[in-house]
Amino acid sequence: MPGKQIVAMLLAGGQGSRLGELTKSMAKPAVPFGGKYRIIDFPLSNCVNSNIDTVGVLTQYEPLALNAYLGSGQAWDLDRNNGGVFVLPPYMSIDSGRWYSGTANAIYQNLPFIEQYDPDYVLILSGDHIYKMDYAKMLDHHIRMGADATIAVLNVPLDEAHRFGIMNTDDDGMIIEFEEKPSEPKSTKASMGIYIFNRELLRDYLIRDAADAFSEHDFGKNVIPAMIGGGQRVFAWEFSGYWRDVGTIASLWEANMDLLGASPRFDLYQKDWRIYSRSPVLPPHYIGGDASVEDSLITEGCIVHGSIRHSVLFAGVSIAPGAIVEDSVVMPNTVIGPGAVIKKAIIGEGVQIGGGAKIGCERRESDAPYDTALTGDITLVASSMHILDGERVPSGKVVSRKKA
Amino acid sequence: MTNDAFGLIYTGEANAQLRELTFTRSVAAVPFGGRYRAIDFVLSNIVNTGITSVGLIAQRNYHSLMDHLGSGKEWDLHRKRDGLFILPPFVTKDNTGVYRGTVDAIRSVLGFVRRNKQRYAILTGSHTIYNSTFDAMLKQHIATGADITIMYSDESCNRFDKSEQYDDLRLKVDKTGRVTELTFNPLDPSSSLTGCDAYIMDKSLLEYLVDDAASRGEYDFMQDVLVKNQFKYKVYGYEYKGYVARLNSLAQYYQHNMNLLRAEVAADLFNPAHPIYTKVKDEVPACYVGSGRALNSFVADGCIIEGEVESSILFRGVRIEKGARVKNSIIMQSATVCSDCDLDYMVLDKGVTVNSGRRLAGYKTYPVILRKGTTV
Numbered sequence: 001m002p003g004k005q006i007v008a009m010l011l012a013g014g015q016g017s018r019l020g021e022l023t024k025s026m027a028k029p030a031v032p033f034g035g036k037y038r039i040i041d042f043p044l045s046n047c048v049n050s051n052i053d054t055v056g057v058l059t060q061y062e063p064l065a066l067n068a069y070l071g072s073g074q075a076w077d078l079d080r081n082n083g084g085v086f087v088l089p090p091y092m093s094i095d096s097g098r099w100y101s102g103t104a105n106a107i108y109q110n111l112p113f114i115e116q117y118d119p120d121y122v123l124i125l126s127g128d129h130i131y132k133m134d135y136a137k138m139l140d141h142h143i144r145m146g147a148d149a150t151i152a153v154l155n156v157p158l159d160e161a162h163r164f165g166i167m168n169t170d171d172d173g174m175i176i177e178f179e180e181k182p183s184e185p186k187s188t189k190a191s192m193g194i195y196i197f198n199r200e201l202l203r204d205y206l207i208r209d210a211a212d213a214f215s216e217h218d219f220g221k222n223v224i225p226a227m228i229g230g231g232q233r234v235f236a237w238e239f240s241g242y243w244r245d246v247g248t249i250a251s252l253w254e255a256n257m258d259l260l261g262a263s264p265r266f267d268l269y270q271k272d273w274r275i276y277s278r279s280p281v282l283p284p285h286y287i288g289g290d291a292s293v294e295d296s297l298i299t300e301g302c303i304v305h306g307s308i309r310h311s312v313l314f315a316g317v318s319i320a321p322g323a324i325v326e327d328s329v330v331m332p333n334t335v336i337g338p339g340a341v342i343k344k345a346i347i348g349e350g351v352q353i354g355g356g357a358k359i360g361c362e363r364r365e366s367d368a369p370y371d372t373a374l375t376g377d378i379t380l381v382a383s384s385m386h387i388l389d390g391e392r393v394p395s396g397k398v399v400s401r402k403k404a
Numbered sequence: 405m406t407n408d409a410f411g412l413i414y415t416g417e418a419n420a421q422l423r424e425l426t427f428t429r430s431v432a433a434v435p436f437g438g439r440y441r442a443i444d445f446v447l448s449n450i451v452n453t454g455i456t457s458v459g460l461i462a463q464r465n466y467h468s469l470m471d472h473l474g475s476g477k478e479w480d481l482h483r484k485r486d487g488l489f490i491l492p493p494f495v496t497k498d499n500t501g502v503y504r505g506t507v508d509a510i511r512s513v514l515g516f517v518r519r520n521k522q523r524y525a526i527l528t529g530s531h532t533i534y535n536s537t538f539d540a541m542l543k544q545h546i547a548t549g550a551d552i553t554i555m556y557s558d559e560s561c562n563r564f565d566k567s568e569q570y571d572d573l574r575l576k577v578d579k580t581g582r583v584t585e586l587t588f589n590p591l592d593p594s595s596s597l598t599g600c601d602a603y604i605m606d607k608s609l610l611e612y613l614v615d616d617a618a619s620r621g622e623y624d625f626m627q628d629v630l631v632k633n634q635f636k637y638k639v640y641g642y643e644y645k646g647y648v649a650r651l652n653s654l655a656q657y658y659q660h661n662m663n664l665l666r667a668e669v670a671a672d673l674f675n676p677a678h679p680i681y682t683k684v685k686d687e688v689p690a691c692y693v694g695s696g697r698a699l700n701s702f703v704a705d706g707c708i709i710e711g712e713v714e715s716s717i718l719f720r721g722v723r724i725e726k727g728a729r730v731k732n733s734i735i736m737q738s739a740t741v742c743s744d745c746d747l748d749y750m751v752l753d754k755g756v757t758v759n760s761g762r763r764l765a766g767y768k769t770y771p772v773i774l775r776k777g778t779t780v
Contacts, residue, residue, distance in 0.1 A: 035689030036705070074477070075684075261693065262710070268688040269708065279684045283674040284438035284718070289700035299689040300439070300705050312689075 003118035004083060006139060006196075008052050009110070010043055011103050012127035013060030018248045020374045021382035021400045022348065026065035029057075029127030031252070032331045032349065034259055034268065035299040035312050037277045038069060039246060042132070043125045044076045044085070045275045050135040052123065054083035056113050058106045060090055060099060075278040088113060102217030108206040114199065122202050124195040124219065130255050130266065131243040132273050133194070141237045142196045148232040149201070151175065151224065152194035152239050164190030165220050167236045175234045178225055189236055192243060195219060201232065242266040249375050253346055256312045256329045260295050280315045280332070290321050306336070320355070328360075337389065344395065348383030356390045363394040372396035409524035409542060409604070410486075411450040412517065414625075415443065416463030416509055417531050419570050421653035424753060424775035430462070432530035433469040434651060435736050435754070437664055437673065438717050439704040441472055442651060444682045445533045445673075446602075450526065451479050452678045453537040457486035459516045461509045463493055472683050479681045489516055505623035511614045517607050525610045527625075529571070529601035533649040533660065535673050535680065538604070541642040545604045548581065551637035552630070553604045557648045560596035570652040573599030573626055575641050583639040588627045600644055603630075609637075647672040658751060658771040661717050661734050665700055687720050694726065711741065725760075732768070750774065 016028030023031060029040035040057070047055050055078060059066055066087070073085035088110050090099050100106035107114075107124065114122055121142070123135055133152070142150040153167050161182070167189040168177040179185070205223055209215050215222045228234050242265060246252040258265040268275060282301030287293055292307045301316035306323030313319075314331045320338040327344045330336070334347050337355035345360040353359065360379035375396045381387065382400035393399055415432035425434050432443040443460075450458055458481060462469060475481075476488030491513045493503065503509040510517075510527075517525065524545070526538050534557075545553040556575050569589055575597040576585040587593070605613075613629050622628035630639070647669050649660035663669045674680065687706030692698070696709035698716075703709070706721035711728030719737040724730055727744040735741065739752040742760040749766035751773040758764065758780045766772030774780065 260691075269691070269706075274686050275688075276686050279686070281679040281681055283670070283680070284702040284704035285690065286670065287698040287701050287703060289715075291699065293692045293697055295694065296692050297689045298692065298703070 002082065004054050005119060006052055006054075006121040006123055006135075007114050007117050007119040008043075008047050008055045008123040008125055008135070009107055009114070010040070010047075010055055010057045010125045010127050011106060012040060012057050012066060013100055013106060014126075014128065015061045016128065016247060018374060019252065020249060021380055021398055022249070022252070022346070023062070024382065024400070025062055027059060027061045027063060027127075028247070030065040030069055031246075032314055033130065033246065033252070034256060034275075035297045035314055036279065037275060039130065040066065040069070040127050041076075041275050041277045042130050043127060044078070045273075045277075046131075046133050046135060047123075047125075048076050048078065048276065049273050050133075052135060053078065053080055054117055054119075055085045056088045056110060057085060057127075058088050058100065058110065060106075063087070063089060069278055071278070076276045083117070086113065102215075102222075103219045104206055104209050104215075104223045105217035107202075108210050108217070111203060111206065119199055122197050122199050124193075124197070126193045128245060128247055129192070129243060130246055131192075131239075132241065132270070132275075133239060133243075135194075135196075138194070138237050138239075139196060142235070145173070145235045146233065147196075147235040148198050149224070149227055149234045150196045150237050151234065152192040153189040153236045154192050154239050154243055155188050156190045158185065158188050161185035161188050161190060166190060169236050173236050173238075175228055175236055178220075178228055180220060189238070191220060191224075192239060193220070195224070201227075205230075249346065249378050249380060253329060253344075253378050257310070257327070259297055259312065260310055282315055285313075288321070291319075306338075306340075314349075331383070340387075343379075344377060345379040345381065347381045348385065350384045351381050351387070352385075353381075353387045354389035354391060357387045357393070358391070359387065359393045360395050361392055363396070367394050370397050374398070407454055407456065408522050409453070409455055409526050409538070410457040410459070410520045410522040410607075411447075411455050411526045411528070412459045412461070412510070412513070413443070413446060413450075413528050413530055414461045414463075414506055414509055415466065415469060415530045416461060416503060416506070417529055417571070418464060419531065419652065421568060421570060422651065422657060423654045424773045425654060425657065425751075426465070428465060428776055429468045430464045430466055430530070431651060433465075433472060434531075434657070435719060436533060436649075436651075436657075436661065438702040438719055440680060440682045441469075442533055443469065443472070443530050444680050445535060446528050446530055447473075447479055448678065448680045449534070449536055449538065450528075451481065451681065453526075453539055453542075455522075455526070455538075456481070456483060457489075457520055457522060459489045459491050459513055461491050461513055463503055463509060466490075466492060474683070478683055491516060503623075505628075506625035507614055507617045507623045507628060510610070510625065511618050514611055514614065517611060520607065523606060524604055525607045527603040527605070527610070531570075531651045532601040533651065533673070534600065534644060534646055535675050535678050536644060536646055537678060538602070541602075541644075542604055544581070544640070544642050548640050549638065550582075550640035551605060551609055552639045553642050554583065554586075554630070554639065555600040555602040555642050555644050556597045557600055557644050557646075558596055559598045559648075564593060566591070568653040568656060570650075571599075571601065571626060573601075573630070575599065577641040581640050581642070583634060583641050586631050586634040586639070588631050597641065597643075598650075599626075600648055601650075649673070654751070654771065654773060655769060658734065658749075662715070662732070664702060664717065665715060670702075685720055690718075696724065696726075711743075711745075719754075734771075753778070756780070 078085040285302035343360040481488035
């Protein structure tokens with residue numbers, strides 16, 4: 001079998017606990033986004049569009065939805081004779097077997113997968129970002145600079161830099177210092193969690209890292225600092241364009257809203273950089289004679305009779321007459337009853353909302369106290385919930401099944 | 405679900421009444437219902453019946469048809485065993501590669517028919533659109549011991565128009581469903597029971613009938629095989645009661661598309677129990693921007709709507725610019741209606757561009773079509 005120049009490893013094992021109910025039964029990369037996508041469609045499509053045809057997807061937390069979604073990889077043109085997409089769960093071996101204890105450990109445990117393809121380079125991606133990036137350009141830069149490792153960086157506002165891993169570089173872009181969430185950042189180049197490594201070097205460092213009992217086995221915390229400290233040529237590659245970590249309820253909601261408008265902040269309508277996804281088999285959406293639609297994204301299979309404003313509707317959503325949906329994200333196959341009002345909310349998959357229900361309405365003094373630490377002012381209805389006729393769900397509340 | 409049948413779809417229909425729609429494509433490849441092509445319905449019907457072997461006789465302008473079908477993977481027909489077989493014309497010592505009619509076409513693919521392990525042949529054309537499975541029809545075919553079963557629908561509620569007649573097979577049946585009279589393209593039909601262009605018979609009978617007709621220099625399946633042999637064999641009718649759209653003329657094509665805006669027609673043709681499969685294009689969800697809005701319309705993915713759309717069908721990737729108004733129209737894939745246009749009763753074929761400020765209108769019974777790729 002001919003070897004590959006580069007193999008991508010996509011870290012999709014994270015729980016995404018800050019997404020709360022949305023990731024209760026699925027890994028973060030499987031969370032629906034943008035009307036017909038799931039988060040993982042973005043890095044996967046970027047790979048295909050960058051001519052990378054071998055992708056290992058490392059799963060650990062609630063992998064069912066993700067495995068079922070990826071299937072043979074056909075939707076991304078990744079059902080290949082040589083290469084393709086592979087789901088790589090943790091496994092037992094003859095003398096041990098353990099969960100992935102960190103990002104670096106997950107790759108370490110799958111070195112045999114990488115070595116099958118004898119690649120020169122390994123691309124490490126994470127499954128929780130929304131962006132379009134040509135990894136081939138990053139690889140070109142990596143080769144041109146004669147780098148051992150290259151880290152994609154994004155210029156962030158200085159006052160936000162303390163939330164990121166910050167790279168301090170010399171004039172050539174070589175990283176001389178890496179600071180994880182510095183209190184006084186010296187630069188605004190934030191790591192995007194996208195790395196290219198020379199394979200041999202990565203292997204050496206991962207073996208060394210695995211032997212270190214004090215390591216957290218994390219790329220950002222351990223492996224990258226070790227490489228910089230070890231005098232390796234680690235370069236920053238600057239990315240400009242839309243990039244968003246959708247790890248929180250608020251950022252997931254905002255990223256969906258970024259798709260709307262005449263010149264959206266994130267433009268999906270780019271024919272030469274298509275985002276592929278597994279498409280449901282559904283007819284075009286129908287807008288009734290009694291409907292009104294404004295500034296929204298609507299997917300196939302929807303039937304809309306109510307009024308939709310500034311919202312994203314996923315496939316197969318049904319909106320009854322007189323219902324109002326504003327500033328909201330409604331995930332697949334949810335049914336919204338007549339006269340229901342939904343404001344600034346994320347409604348999960350297969351939810352049924354009764355007639356006249358009010359979701360995201362004003363909070364009253366008389367409402368029982370609830371925790372809005374994860375949601376802020378965004379109301380969240382978990383998948384498969386039934387909201388009764390006329391029920392009130394105040395702003396920022398989470399509706400989910402009670403813990404057994 | 406059955407696996408004792410195979411499908412054979414004939415796509416060589418030439419119907420000049422469809423005008424510009426079929427200038428560059430076969431009837432089977434005519435776009436329908438916002439994201440489909442005519443062939444998707446009958447092919448999905450066959451697949452939803454559980455049939456895994458389908459032969460598709462290609463004849464005219466089949467480039468766009470092959471492009472659409474590919475390996476058949478969207479219909480789950482890319483198989484190791486069985487699957488989708490596209491059967492284009494070919495030339496050998498006893499085959500000229502040009503089919504005079506359906507008999508010639510079927511005869512040239514008898515090799516495919518013989519190779520099939522399944523016993524029953526389900527023969528269909530591609531210009532009749534409905535959403536069903538062939539389970540009940542096959543069951544009836546076996547129960548009645550029929551030689552040939554013909555699917556029909558009762559069209560008594562539709563007005564007959566001789567000028568729109570195309571491959572019009574009329575049946576009279578007795579109480580048991582047995583056909584008592586078959587007529588082809590009658591001048592004045594005495595029955596409202598109209599063939600749906602779908603037949604079931606034993607494959608050995610199909611081979612015999614086709615060879616027999618060919619030996620007498622006959623070439624039309626309906627006229628020379630069915631009508632002429634109607635008293636020689638046990639021919640039964642199977643009534644299909646759902647919605648049937650026959651793409652006989654441009655006006656009917658237009659009307660059947662518009663009928664989708666009636667909830668009961670949409671529920672029938674887009675019945676979720678029998679999904680209609682089609683080629684996946686990975687379009688973005690449709691986007692409504694600014695004052696863009698739609699009323700009583702079907703809108704496919706990939707559309708960008710900045711203008712006003714009413715009572716229309718928009719295929720994938722259509723763009724309606726600001727200030728444009730589109731009413732009672734069918735806008736096919738990747739067409740663009742520029743700012744401040746006004747369209748009424750129009751059919752825009754794929755890739756048509758209507759530049760800013762144009763006003764174009766047809767009439768309900770005479771929609772105006774702009775052929776593929778035109779710029780106005």
